[in-house]
Amino acid sequence: MTAVATTSTSTTFSAPLTYRYYTLQSVAAQAFATLRRHLASALFSNDLVGGHAPNPGDVELSTPWLKSILISAGAIPKNALISTVECTGLDGNRGLVGAMTRVLVTYTLPSNQDPQSIHMVLKKSRDGQKPRLANILSGHAREAIFYSSDLAKSLLPSTLLPKVYYAHGSQFLGEYVILMEDVKQRRCKDKSEDPHKKPIDINFVFGNQIWGLPESVKSQTLPPATDMLDQMFLTAAEMHAQHWNDSRLLQLNWLKTAAWYRGTGRTRWEWSVQAGIRAWEKGKAMAASGDYNVKYSDKFVKIMDASLNNASWERFQERLHDKTLPFTLTHGDFHAANMILDRTGSSSPTVTIYDWSEVCIWEPTTDLGQTVISDVAAPVFKAHARKALQKYWDRLIALGVVKATDYPFETCWKHFVRGGIEKWLWTFAILCSYPGMPAQGVQYFHDQMLAFMELAENGGEECYEITTVLCFLPPEAQP
Template identity: 35%
Template sequence: ASISVPSCPKPGDTEVQLGWLNDVLHLQNVINEDTKVTEVRVTDLEGNRGFSGGISKLWLTYSSEDAVAPASLILKMTNLRVDSFREAMFYVYYAEAFAQYIPEVLYAFADEATSTSVFLMRDFKENTVGIDCNFLLGNQVWGIPDNAFDTVTPPAPLEVVREMFLTAAEWNAKYWNDQSLMDHFWMKNVPWYKGEYRERWEHSLEFAKTGWNKCKSKIASGECSVKLDKKFVEMMDLSFQKTSWEGLQAHLQSPDVPFTICHGDFHASNMYWCKDAPHLKFFDW
């Protein structure tokens, strides 16, 4: 999916250059050579509540009718100063292998140095009957929209959960103990397997430990009314006491500890249930 095209939009931009978009659509054979995008209308993605990346919907106007031309596309760009370039890197390296699980990716760009990422995807909901998986499991935070089930009969929640984990198991099994994963230093945990980023890891551990100690202090002073079970507190304290970089390295290097590729944010709001099989699409890798 990665192609070299100038003038791709970057985080903070308010417009999408027609030249870039036409180049992408022509190179990926999305539209025929005689058809060109003449206007792009950028809107917020209705219902989007993501925090790690800015998602927009591109409404397209063409110079001529094209039976296969999409009416809209999805553009996602990481917000400035957010370390989430990995999702675009995932699409660069794994979009083809994971094609059945993800929306079709037309363009992907990532720069680790600036934490910038840009990727353009088909709006698969345009031609797919289905529903967001969080609606099928309750959507406890915002509630279920009144018209959520107008186009699809909801499957049983247990069926949905079963399909989620069986699907994840497919790609987990495919890359189980696959040493080629270690070639991708951009993957979140690969540096730790290679003994790198110790300072960053230890800083994160100290940050968590400080937060835990503040929590206990507020409870002890009565500032916070939460009550924690004594055994839970002892377990947390012991966990922090025994956690170390040396212990982590011994664990990761053990031949008895497997590794594989995993979704980076595996929950129902990042999944879509399609009426027709295969039923699941996954977002926000």
């Protein structure tokens, strides 16, 4: 029998009206965007006018606009002459909801004709009524809003974010445009080609568990996995400490989960839980058919079934109003594939994090549990996770945001284990039948979650809470 999330009659009754409202909003947003494109085409047909910022659906990038943005950001001098703008690579084949493009700008100076270059990434939401509806529901415009906010400008450590040249996000229109530096193309000032000094994807440090290392990456040039885990946790401590239990975050409507903490947004949360239930039932059927080579343990199936079946908005609200649980600004999708180890500086390497589309208010150690399950081989995290978390906790104490008597390490450890599992339960439900997800990937995360549960006392719980989710279309509107 298919499990059904607990919902009230009033919420179920309002769901069709809510979906109709968002659908009408997306239709209006697409009509506005189409009109905007026609006006931009008429007003800026001549590049001498100055060009305009890129919008979702645009196929060209205005050179005059790009030059003005780079000059304003101090990236190029005012007298720079842009010779070429090349847009290649990522567009259309990366990301679940957006399109990404590598942008290479080549320019010269009157006093020096040697060409110089700037490497960037252009990230845009997709155009069209359905993509806009999906973005309105998911709120993914928040990444661009975050980059433009005072939160991002003051966030510590200062090396945490890539340099962002332009960011536009509208949650009403369901769109975003972000132009940022390509962190992977950073180079030492001496332009060293030493492989030990190049930026590296942090998931490669952990072996890129599902896919393995590409031939271009040599394992001997990478730091030890345990050292990398320590550094990630310490970086998170600096970030989390800045807004620990900061109630001002709750007033930022664009932050994911802010509405949930205030007791609103129930319909979209329940839609997402129902989407997880539907995906999990499909995933079990795929595995049972024998055509999808995934083996689920009985323990895992029981935990997934019980957790999804017992999910309820009321229990979720009780959890959010538990004053014993800390909250802070969290990345929300904290895993090594969203991080770069920058080794180009003169000091020690630093961690740069991108893809902030899920930035939210949440329990801090959930970030940490997510990346351990996502990226770190079970033998490594079984031996080292507690040591890494101890360093995280010690750093929080040193920064003065918590007292050891108020937030003992064992409490921090319990939050870390529970939070990591809770973060992954719903995510796994979606991924286990997600189109294009290979069976080996599903098996990997299944095995990782089971191994992580063993960190808890008595091997974990029989049922966990479904808490933070991605906001999905209601099940009846999904393909």
